Amino acid sequence: MQFIEHPRELSSFLDQHSIVLCDQNTAEYCYPLLPLELPLIVIPAGERSKNLDSCQAVWSKLMELGADRQSRLICLGGGMICDLGAFCASVYQRGIEFSLLPTSLLAMVDAAIGGKNGVDFLEHKNYLGLFSQNQNTIICADFLESLPREQWVNGYAEMLKHGLIYDKDHFQDCLRQKEGSLPGLNLINRSIEIKLKHTERDFKELGIRKRLNFGHTIGHAIESLSFKSQTQIEHGMAVLWGMLGEAYLSHKYWSLSKDDLQQIENGIKPLLKQHENIDLNFHALYKLMLKDKKNLRDQVQFALLNSLGSAQENLPLQAEQIESGIRYLARFK
Amino acid sequence: MQFIEHPRELSSFLDQHSIVLCDQNTAEYCYPLLPLELPLIVIPAGERSKNLDSCQAVWSKLMELGADRQSRLICLGGGMICDLGAFCASVYQRGIEFSLLPTSLLAMVDAAIGGKNGVDFLEHKNYLGLFSQNQNTIICADFLESLPREQWVNGYAEMLKHGLIYDKDHFQDCLRQKEGSLPGLNLINRSIEIKLKHTERDFKELGIRKRLNFGHTIGHAIESLSFKSQTQIEHGMAVLWGMLGEAYLSHKYWSLSKDDLQQIENGIKPLLKQHENIDLNFHALYKLMLKDKKNLRDQVQFALLNSLGSAQENLPLQAEQIESGIRYLARFK
Numbered sequence: 001m002q003f004i005e006h007p008r009e010l011s012s013f014l015d016q017h018s019i020v021l022c023d024q025n026t027a028e029y030c031y032p033l034l035p036l037e038l039p040l041i042v043i044p045a046g047e048r049s050k051n052l053d054s055c056q057a058v059w060s061k062l063m064e065l066g067a068d069r070q071s072r073l074i075c076l077g078g079g080m081i082c083d084l085g086a087f088c089a090s091v092y093q094r095g096i097e098f099s100l101l102p103t104s105l106l107a108m109v110d111a112a113i114g115g116k117n118g119v120d121f122l123e124h125k126n127y128l129g130l131f132s133q134n135q136n137t138i139i140c141a142d143f144l145e146s147l148p149r150e151q152w153v154n155g156y157a158e159m160l161k162h163g164l165i166y167d168k169d170h171f172q173d174c175l176r177q178k179e180g181s182l183p184g185l186n187l188i189n190r191s192i193e194i195k196l197k198h199t200e201r202d203f204k205e206l207g208i209r210k211r212l213n214f215g216h217t218i219g220h221a222i223e224s225l226s227f228k229s230q231t232q233i234e235h236g237m238a239v240l241w242g243m244l245g246e247a248y249l250s251h252k253y254w255s256l257s258k259d260d261l262q263q264i265e266n267g268i269k270p271l272l273k274q275h276e277n278i279d280l281n282f283h284a285l286y287k288l289m290l291k292d293k294k295n296l297r298d299q300v301q302f303a304l305l306n307s308l309g310s311a312q313e314n315l316p317l318q319a320e321q322i323e324s325g326i327r328y329l330a331r332f333k
Numbered sequence: 334m335q336f337i338e339h340p341r342e343l344s345s346f347l348d349q350h351s352i353v354l355c356d357q358n359t360a361e362y363c364y365p366l367l368p369l370e371l372p373l374i375v376i377p378a379g380e381r382s383k384n385l386d387s388c389q390a391v392w393s394k395l396m397e398l399g400a401d402r403q404s405r406l407i408c409l410g411g412g413m414i415c416d417l418g419a420f421c422a423s424v425y426q427r428g429i430e431f432s433l434l435p436t437s438l439l440a441m442v443d444a445a446i447g448g449k450n451g452v453d454f455l456e457h458k459n460y461l462g463l464f465s466q467n468q469n470t471i472i473c474a475d476f477l478e479s480l481p482r483e484q485w486v487n488g489y490a491e492m493l494k495h496g497l498i499y500d501k502d503h504f505q506d507c508l509r510q511k512e513g514s515l516p517g518l519n520l521i522n523r524s525i526e527i528k529l530k531h532t533e534r535d536f537k538e539l540g541i542r543k544r545l546n547f548g549h550t551i552g553h554a555i556e557s558l559s560f561k562s563q564t565q566i567e568h569g570m571a572v573l574w575g576m577l578g579e580a581y582l583s584h585k586y587w588s589l590s591k592d593d594l595q596q597i598e599n600g601i602k603p604l605l606k607q608h609e610n611i612d613l614n615f616h617a618l619y620k621l622m623l624k625d626k627k628n629l630r631d632q633v634q635f636a637l638l639n640s641l642g643s644a645q646e647n648l649p650l651q652a653e654q655i656e657s658g659i660r661y662l663a664r665f666k
Contacts, residue, residue, distance in 0.1 A: 052385065059454055059461065068628055091424070093626045094451060094462045094538075118427060121392055128392065129427045130463075205427075293426045295401055 105155025154236030168309030215243030438488025487569030501642030548576030
């Protein structure tokens with residue numbers, strides 16, 4: 001992984017073998033900042049595009065552009081572009097090189113770190129994908145300036161999570177951020193560091209890496225369910241809801257103290273905005289959770305908090321227990 | 334890789350986490366030979382099924398069966414099932430275990446050996462796929478008995494190729510086979526050994542593994558072109574044509590002697606049956622060859638024969654040169 005200050009420094013990473021993948025937004029706001037002109041593939045923006053249809057569009061276009069095994073795909077965008085682009089490159093002609101240039105806070109602290117890629121299948125998140133060791137991530141904080149403010153919360157949610165599962169101080173430092181302002185580079189770096197600590201020790205997610213899923217078992221279900229409705233809930237917002245629900249479960253069925261739960265509630269509650277439309281139907285959510293990739297034999301597995309800054313993976317909960325977490329969430333609608 | 338004699342010995346490889354993938358034929362003739370009853374996924378037979386639509390059917394069915402990361406996909410079939418099944422398993426939930434149980438001669442000596450998997454995309458062969466280290470191949474010669482005799486030629490062509498590129502004696506031993514009879518286990522083993530010699534030394538196909546593509550640059554183009562016509566030409570038959578054409582190119586533009594070419598012609602000619610309908614339109618074939626995965630920057634790269642039993646990879650030829658090889662083939666229609 002490399003840090004650069006300005007997109008012009010990308011000239012040493014790009015050459016005539018590079019092909020750029022963008023969504024409609026990054027094609028408009030980020031692609032023009034690149035220091036040389038390169039072939040461009042554009043797909044529609046948004047999490048709904050993270051599917052096999054988009055992959056097929058990318059593969060067709062790669063063929064059309066004459067991409068061969070010397071080619072390199074430059075994934076310039078948020079989490080969707082990084083996840084989908086890395087997957088497309090990894091299977092095109094049995095694998096071409098790719099680089100991730102995350103442009104969103106979410107992608108910088110999460111999607112572009114740790115080598116997971118994938119796309120959604122049917123209504124299930126990241127059901128098709130790979131662990132891919134050979135990726136190259138370049139963090140250029142300048143791109144963040146192009147990101148609409150309302151999307152910062154998506155990355156911010158993951159940063160709070162890094163604090164919650166590993167570093168209490170980081171959680172509190174993040175909360176002290178001035179509301180609506182972009183987190184400083186020091187906080188972004190700390191989040192990347194925490195994510196790498198988990199992914200490098202457990203690349204294939206057999207153990208501690210699963211702790212990064214805190215908030216995501218309920219969160220992914222909320223996100224997936226919202227795909228079917230009019231008001232789609234973004235990943236970060238869904239994860240905030242998920243963390244709140246799973247913090248409650250950590251208190252009720254694991255060792256998180258009442259005080260710690262209260263601190264988490266106080267920290268997250270102000271961030272939950274305008275979600276009177278959120279669908280908290282337990283049966284619909286539970287059905288989705290039953291397809292969570294971390295499950296073992298129909299048993300939903302959670303990563304829960306031991307305390308603020310410490311987590312534990314592989315904790316199974318029963319349907320009734322999970323339901324109590326969803327009921328708790330209903331208070332915050 | 335493991336050799337067993339009878340399908341009943343499979344009981345030590347199968348358990349309640351196993352899910353079997355078959356095509357319609359192996360579901361009828363091979364699946365019933367398994368020593369325990371297991372969930373079954375069936376897709377239509379034939380190379381035309383080796384595409385993303387079939388993958389989506391497999392992934393949907395895996396979800397329906399509740400497959401999780403403990404599950405193992407048992408690919409019971411010919412090359413298509415092995416290639417497609419390994420790919421499906423490798424990306425489902427970012428990879429579940431799989432075993433290959435090749436039932437055809439072609440799959441035993443080729444598709445199930447060496448860790449390549451993939452599916453066709455648009456009209457291009459194996460354009461989406463992976464190199465997958467974690468496969469487990471079990472060769473059970475008994476399954477061959479279920480294979481229609483007219484399909485033996487598919488595997489036989491690859492066995493001849495192994496001889497041509499690496500072992501002159503093996504080529505001649507294969508030719509001495511009684512016509513229409515199944516090659517003996519010793520010949521099958523020798524072919525597997527030759528394939529492994531190439532794939533183990535060069536897993537990612539950066540060098541000598543490309544020699545296994547002898548006959549396949551022209552062969553794949555003939556096979557792909559036939560997909561668009563009424564009379565589909567099977568892989569092995571297409572490879573026989575391809576080897577003949579590329580042997581001619583090896584003589585004309587590389588170091589294969591006239592005598593060696595004559596031996597190859599004498600060996601292969603009797604195997605080319607009933608192909609008056611074969612489409613040898615150079616422009617259509619060349620257009621397909623330009624999409625060959627081994628190409629570098631629009632230059633078609635061949636593996637050619639130095640002499641009987643010895644090959645060399647990465648040899649570029651010009652369009653006019655390749656055309657002379659196709660014209661040569663027209664004599665044998």
